[in-house]
Amino acid sequence: MENNTLTATAPATEVIINREQLLEHWQGHRKVTRRAIEKFPADQLFSYSVGGMRPFSELIMEMLRIASSGVHGFATGEWLQMADLLKHTGLTAPTSKEELLQLWDVVTTQIDDYWPRIAPDGFHTTMKAFGQYEGTITSLLFYFIDNEIHHRGQGFVYLRSLGIEPPFFWDRN
Template sequence: MDTTLNKSMKSHEVITPTDLINHWQGHRGLTRRTIEAFPEEAFFKHTIGGMRPFSEMIMELLGIAGPGIKEIATGKSAPLNEHFEHGNKKAKILELWDEATKEIDTYWAQIKPEQFQQNIKIFGQYEGTVYSSIFYFIDNEIHHRGQGYVYLRSLGIEPPAFYER
Protein backbone atom coordinates (compact mmCIF):
# COMPACT_ATOMS: atom_id res chain seq x y z
CA MET A 1 0.00 0.00 0.00
CA ASP A 2 1.53 3.34 -0.97
CA THR A 3 2.18 6.25 1.36
CA THR A 4 -0.50 8.50 -0.11
CA LEU A 5 -3.16 5.93 0.61
CA ASN A 6 -1.85 5.37 4.12
CA LYS A 7 -2.03 9.09 4.81
CA SER A 8 -5.54 9.24 3.43
CA MET A 9 -6.56 6.29 5.62
CA LYS A 10 -5.06 7.88 8.69
CA SER A 11 -6.90 11.17 8.22
CA HIS A 12 -10.22 9.32 8.22
CA GLU A 13 -9.62 7.35 11.39
CA VAL A 14 -11.55 8.35 14.51
CA ILE A 15 -8.41 7.78 16.60
CA THR A 16 -5.06 6.24 15.68
CA PRO A 17 -3.25 3.71 17.88
CA THR A 18 -0.76 6.44 18.81
CA ASP A 19 -3.56 8.86 19.72
CA LEU A 20 -5.12 6.18 21.92
CA ILE A 21 -1.99 5.29 23.85
CA ASN A 22 -1.23 8.99 24.37
CA HIS A 23 -4.79 9.50 25.60
CA TRP A 24 -4.47 6.59 28.03
CA GLN A 25 -1.01 7.52 29.29
CA GLY A 26 -2.36 11.04 29.88
CA HIS A 27 -5.06 9.49 32.08
CA ARG A 28 -2.46 7.29 33.79
CA GLY A 29 -0.42 10.38 34.66
CA LEU A 30 -3.50 11.90 36.28
CA THR A 31 -4.19 8.68 38.21
CA ARG A 32 -0.57 8.72 39.44
CA ARG A 33 -1.05 12.28 40.73
CA THR A 34 -4.27 11.16 42.43
CA ILE A 35 -2.35 8.41 44.26
CA GLU A 36 0.27 10.98 45.27
CA ALA A 37 -2.44 13.28 46.69
CA PHE A 38 -3.47 10.66 49.29
CA PRO A 39 -1.93 10.67 52.76
CA GLU A 40 -0.18 7.29 53.11
CA GLU A 41 -2.47 5.85 55.77
CA ALA A 42 -5.68 7.02 54.07
CA PHE A 43 -4.53 5.50 50.78
CA PHE A 44 -4.52 2.05 52.40
CA LYS A 45 -7.36 2.48 54.91
CA HIS A 46 -9.86 5.24 54.09
CA THR A 47 -13.20 3.99 52.76
CA ILE A 48 -16.77 5.23 52.24
CA GLY A 49 -19.95 3.11 52.32
CA GLY A 50 -18.16 -0.22 52.63
CA MET A 51 -16.14 0.27 49.43
CA ARG A 52 -12.50 -0.71 49.03
CA PRO A 53 -9.66 1.64 50.01
CA PHE A 54 -8.20 3.47 46.99
CA SER A 55 -5.05 1.28 47.21
CA GLU A 56 -7.13 -1.81 46.38
CA MET A 57 -8.77 -0.11 43.40
CA ILE A 58 -5.29 0.85 42.18
CA MET A 59 -4.10 -2.75 42.54
CA GLU A 60 -7.05 -3.81 40.38
CA LEU A 61 -5.86 -1.30 37.74
CA LEU A 62 -2.27 -2.59 38.06
CA GLY A 63 -3.52 -6.14 37.54
CA ILE A 64 -5.34 -5.15 34.36
CA ALA A 65 -3.24 -2.58 32.49
CA GLY A 66 0.25 -4.03 31.93
CA PRO A 67 -0.83 -7.69 31.83
CA GLY A 68 -3.80 -6.87 29.56
CA ILE A 69 -1.71 -5.08 26.95
CA LYS A 70 0.95 -7.79 27.19
CA GLU A 71 -1.71 -10.43 26.48
CA ILE A 72 -3.06 -8.45 23.50
CA ALA A 73 0.45 -8.05 22.08
CA THR A 74 1.73 -11.59 22.70
CA GLY A 75 -1.45 -13.69 22.61
CA LYS A 76 -0.39 -15.30 25.90
CA SER A 77 -3.20 -15.33 28.46
CA ALA A 78 -2.72 -15.30 32.23
CA PRO A 79 -5.29 -15.17 35.05
CA LEU A 80 -6.10 -11.79 36.56
CA ASN A 81 -3.98 -10.91 39.61
CA GLU A 82 -5.04 -7.94 41.74
CA HIS A 83 -2.71 -8.42 44.69
CA PHE A 84 0.77 -6.99 44.98
CA GLU A 85 3.19 -6.82 47.90
CA HIS A 86 3.31 -3.19 49.07
CA GLY A 87 4.02 -3.21 52.82
CA ASN A 88 1.55 -0.29 53.17
CA LYS A 89 4.00 1.94 51.30
CA LYS A 90 2.62 4.29 48.65
CA ALA A 91 6.12 4.50 47.15
CA LYS A 92 5.94 0.77 46.33
CA ILE A 93 2.60 1.22 44.53
CA LEU A 94 4.00 4.20 42.60
CA GLU A 95 7.00 2.07 41.61
CA LEU A 96 4.66 -0.66 40.29
CA TRP A 97 2.64 2.07 38.51
CA ASP A 98 5.77 3.35 36.74
CA GLU A 99 6.81 -0.17 35.75
CA ALA A 100 3.33 -0.72 34.27
CA THR A 101 3.64 2.54 32.31
CA LYS A 102 6.81 1.23 30.64
CA GLU A 103 5.34 -2.26 30.12
CA ILE A 104 2.26 -0.75 28.41
CA ASP A 105 4.43 1.35 26.06
CA THR A 106 6.65 -1.63 25.23
CA TYR A 107 3.84 -4.03 24.38
CA TRP A 108 1.63 -1.35 22.77
CA ALA A 109 4.29 -0.92 20.06
CA GLN A 110 3.85 -4.63 19.23
CA ILE A 111 0.07 -4.48 18.68
CA LYS A 112 -0.74 -4.62 14.95
CA PRO A 113 -3.28 -2.08 13.62
CA GLU A 114 -5.56 -4.85 12.31
CA GLN A 115 -5.84 -6.36 15.82
CA PHE A 116 -8.05 -3.64 17.35
CA GLN A 117 -11.23 -4.89 15.69
CA GLN A 118 -10.42 -8.57 16.30
CA ASN A 119 -12.09 -10.69 18.96
CA ILE A 120 -10.30 -11.64 22.17
CA LYS A 121 -11.09 -13.42 25.44
CA ILE A 122 -8.94 -11.33 27.73
CA PHE A 123 -7.53 -12.91 30.92
CA GLY A 124 -9.08 -16.11 29.60
CA GLN A 125 -12.57 -14.94 30.57
CA TYR A 126 -13.80 -11.59 29.19
CA GLU A 127 -15.03 -11.75 25.61
CA GLY A 128 -14.94 -8.69 23.38
CA THR A 129 -12.82 -7.02 20.76
CA VAL A 130 -9.31 -5.77 21.38
CA TYR A 131 -10.50 -2.16 21.20
CA SER A 132 -13.44 -2.78 23.57
CA SER A 133 -11.07 -4.45 26.06
CA ILE A 134 -8.67 -1.49 25.97
CA PHE A 135 -11.57 0.95 26.32
CA TYR A 136 -12.70 -1.08 29.33
CA PHE A 137 -9.22 -0.77 30.90
CA ILE A 138 -9.29 3.03 30.43
CA ASP A 139 -12.94 3.52 31.45
CA ASN A 140 -12.47 1.39 34.55
CA GLU A 141 -9.47 3.51 35.55
CA ILE A 142 -11.46 6.75 35.11
CA HIS A 143 -14.37 5.24 37.09
CA HIS A 144 -12.24 4.27 40.09
CA ARG A 145 -10.16 7.44 39.98
CA GLY A 146 -13.42 9.44 40.15
CA GLN A 147 -14.20 7.49 43.31
CA GLY A 148 -10.73 8.34 44.63
CA TYR A 149 -11.60 12.02 44.09
CA VAL A 150 -14.57 11.64 46.49
CA TYR A 151 -12.32 9.92 49.05
CA LEU A 152 -9.88 12.84 48.78
CA ARG A 153 -12.65 15.47 49.09
CA SER A 154 -14.07 13.64 52.13
CA LEU A 155 -10.58 13.95 53.66
CA GLY A 156 -10.57 17.70 52.90
CA ILE A 157 -7.95 17.29 50.14
CA GLU A 158 -8.31 18.89 46.71
CA PRO A 159 -7.78 16.32 43.92
CA PRO A 160 -5.66 17.14 40.84
CA ALA A 161 -7.52 18.94 38.01
CA PHE A 162 -9.43 16.39 35.91
CA TYR A 163 -8.70 18.16 32.62
CA GLU A 164 -4.90 18.30 33.14
CA ARG A 165 -3.17 15.34 31.54
Protein backbone atom coordinates in the same frame (compact mmCIF):
# COMPACT_ATOMS: atom_id res chain seq x y z
CA MET B 1 -24.70 11.34 -2.54
CA GLU B 2 -28.31 10.21 -2.51
CA ASN B 3 -29.16 10.56 1.13
CA ASN B 4 -27.83 11.79 4.39
CA THR B 5 -27.58 8.57 6.35
CA LEU B 6 -24.55 7.48 8.30
CA THR B 7 -23.59 4.73 5.90
CA ALA B 8 -23.78 7.00 2.91
CA THR B 9 -21.63 9.82 4.29
CA ALA B 10 -19.01 8.28 6.55
CA PRO B 11 -16.36 6.28 4.76
CA ALA B 12 -15.51 2.88 6.25
CA THR B 13 -11.90 4.01 6.43
CA GLU B 14 -12.69 7.07 8.57
CA VAL B 15 -9.95 7.32 11.17
CA ILE B 16 -11.35 8.74 14.41
CA ILE B 17 -8.36 8.03 16.60
CA ASN B 18 -5.05 6.44 15.72
CA ARG B 19 -2.94 4.17 17.88
CA GLU B 20 -0.50 6.86 18.92
CA GLN B 21 -3.36 9.09 20.05
CA LEU B 22 -5.00 6.20 21.86
CA LEU B 23 -1.81 5.37 23.74
CA GLU B 24 -1.45 9.04 24.67
CA HIS B 25 -5.09 9.06 25.80
CA TRP B 26 -4.52 6.04 28.04
CA GLN B 27 -1.21 7.21 29.47
CA GLY B 28 -2.65 10.71 29.94
CA HIS B 29 -5.38 9.30 32.14
CA ARG B 30 -2.80 7.24 33.98
CA LYS B 31 -0.87 10.40 34.78
CA VAL B 32 -3.95 11.84 36.46
CA THR B 33 -4.43 8.64 38.44
CA ARG B 34 -0.79 8.68 39.52
CA ARG B 35 -1.26 12.20 40.84
CA ALA B 36 -4.34 11.03 42.77
CA ILE B 37 -2.16 8.39 44.46
CA GLU B 38 0.43 11.05 45.25
CA LYS B 39 -2.23 13.23 46.86
CA PHE B 40 -3.49 10.42 49.07
CA PRO B 41 -2.20 10.41 52.64
CA ALA B 42 0.12 7.41 53.02
CA ASP B 43 -1.59 6.31 56.21
CA GLN B 44 -5.06 6.27 54.58
CA LEU B 45 -4.25 4.85 51.17
CA PHE B 46 -4.56 1.22 52.22
CA SER B 47 -7.41 1.63 54.70
CA TYR B 48 -9.67 4.66 54.13
CA SER B 49 -13.03 3.96 52.57
CA VAL B 50 -16.42 5.59 51.96
CA GLY B 51 -19.70 3.67 51.90
CA GLY B 52 -18.05 0.33 52.65
CA MET B 53 -16.13 0.42 49.38
CA ARG B 54 -12.58 -0.80 48.83
CA PRO B 55 -9.64 1.37 49.90
CA PHE B 56 -8.06 3.40 47.08
CA SER B 57 -5.00 1.11 47.10
CA GLU B 58 -7.20 -1.81 46.11
CA LEU B 59 -8.85 0.16 43.31
CA ILE B 60 -5.36 1.07 42.10
CA MET B 61 -4.20 -2.54 42.27
CA GLU B 62 -7.20 -3.54 40.14
CA MET B 63 -6.22 -0.92 37.53
CA LEU B 64 -2.64 -2.16 37.55
CA ARG B 65 -3.55 -5.84 37.22
CA ILE B 66 -5.84 -5.03 34.31
CA ALA B 67 -3.36 -2.77 32.53
CA SER B 68 -0.40 -5.10 32.96
CA SER B 69 -2.12 -8.34 31.92
CA GLY B 70 -4.13 -6.40 29.35
CA VAL B 71 -1.39 -4.81 27.31
CA HIS B 72 0.58 -8.05 27.41
CA GLY B 73 -2.49 -9.97 26.28
CA PHE B 74 -3.23 -7.55 23.44
CA ALA B 75 0.33 -7.86 22.15
CA THR B 76 0.84 -11.58 22.61
CA GLY B 77 -2.58 -13.23 22.89
CA GLU B 78 -1.46 -14.75 26.18
CA TRP B 79 -3.23 -13.76 29.41
CA LEU B 80 -0.85 -13.89 32.34
CA GLN B 81 -1.14 -12.37 35.77
CA MET B 82 0.73 -9.22 36.70
CA ALA B 83 2.24 -11.13 39.62
CA ASP B 84 3.93 -13.40 37.07
CA LEU B 85 4.63 -10.83 34.36
CA LEU B 86 6.34 -8.44 36.76
CA LYS B 87 7.69 -10.93 39.28
CA HIS B 88 11.27 -9.94 38.45
CA THR B 89 10.63 -6.43 39.80
CA GLY B 90 9.79 -7.66 43.30
CA LEU B 91 7.10 -4.94 43.36
CA THR B 92 3.83 -6.72 42.66
CA ALA B 93 2.51 -6.71 46.22
CA PRO B 94 3.08 -3.14 47.41
CA THR B 95 2.44 -2.35 51.04
CA SER B 96 3.32 1.34 51.02
CA LYS B 97 2.48 4.39 48.93
CA GLU B 98 6.06 4.51 47.68
CA GLU B 99 5.97 0.90 46.50
CA LEU B 100 2.59 1.41 44.89
CA LEU B 101 3.96 4.37 42.91
CA GLN B 102 6.99 2.32 41.90
CA LEU B 103 4.75 -0.45 40.61
CA TRP B 104 2.67 2.18 38.80
CA ASP B 105 5.76 3.36 36.96
CA VAL B 106 6.81 -0.16 36.04
CA VAL B 107 3.41 -0.73 34.43
CA THR B 108 3.68 2.62 32.61
CA THR B 109 6.88 1.40 30.99
CA GLN B 110 5.36 -2.00 30.30
CA ILE B 111 2.46 -0.37 28.42
CA ASP B 112 4.84 1.72 26.31
CA ASP B 113 6.92 -1.38 25.55
CA TYR B 114 4.08 -3.67 24.52
CA TRP B 115 1.87 -1.14 22.73
CA PRO B 116 3.76 -1.16 19.40
CA ARG B 117 3.62 -4.96 19.40
CA ILE B 118 -0.14 -4.99 18.97
CA ALA B 119 -0.54 -6.30 15.43
CA PRO B 120 -1.16 -3.77 12.66
CA ASP B 121 -4.91 -3.46 12.13
CA GLY B 122 -5.21 -5.78 15.13
CA PHE B 123 -7.59 -3.72 17.24
CA HIS B 124 -10.59 -5.57 15.83
CA THR B 125 -9.16 -8.95 16.81
CA THR B 126 -11.46 -10.72 19.23
CA MET B 127 -9.79 -11.94 22.40
CA LYS B 128 -10.91 -13.55 25.61
CA ALA B 129 -9.39 -11.21 28.16
CA PHE B 130 -8.23 -12.90 31.36
CA GLY B 131 -9.59 -16.10 29.82
CA GLN B 132 -13.18 -14.95 30.28
CA TYR B 133 -14.20 -11.55 28.88
CA GLU B 134 -14.66 -11.70 25.14
CA GLY B 135 -14.32 -8.58 23.01
CA THR B 136 -12.20 -6.82 20.44
CA ILE B 137 -8.99 -5.21 21.63
CA THR B 138 -10.66 -1.82 21.12
CA SER B 139 -13.68 -2.67 23.25
CA LEU B 140 -11.58 -4.31 25.95
CA LEU B 141 -9.12 -1.43 26.05
CA PHE B 142 -11.85 1.19 26.39
CA TYR B 143 -13.30 -0.92 29.15
CA PHE B 144 -9.94 -0.85 30.94
CA ILE B 145 -9.51 2.91 30.54
CA ASP B 146 -13.11 3.62 31.54
CA ASN B 147 -12.79 1.37 34.57
CA GLU B 148 -9.77 3.40 35.66
CA ILE B 149 -11.62 6.72 35.18
CA HIS B 150 -14.57 5.30 37.12
CA HIS B 151 -12.53 4.16 40.11
CA ARG B 152 -10.29 7.22 40.09
CA GLY B 153 -13.46 9.35 40.25
CA GLN B 154 -14.32 7.41 43.37
CA GLY B 155 -10.86 8.07 44.74
CA PHE B 156 -11.51 11.77 44.18
CA VAL B 157 -14.52 11.49 46.51
CA TYR B 158 -12.32 9.78 49.10
CA LEU B 159 -9.84 12.64 48.79
CA ARG B 160 -12.57 15.30 49.08
CA SER B 161 -14.04 13.60 52.11
CA LEU B 162 -10.54 13.67 53.64
CA GLY B 163 -10.45 17.42 52.98
CA ILE B 164 -7.88 17.10 50.19
CA GLU B 165 -8.22 18.72 46.79
CA PRO B 166 -7.85 16.10 44.03
CA PRO B 167 -5.57 16.68 41.02
CA PHE B 168 -7.07 18.39 37.97
CA PHE B 169 -9.19 15.97 35.93
CA TRP B 170 -8.36 17.86 32.76
CA ASP B 171 -4.57 17.90 33.11
CA ARG B 172 -3.31 14.85 31.23
CA ASN B 173 0.33 15.90 30.99
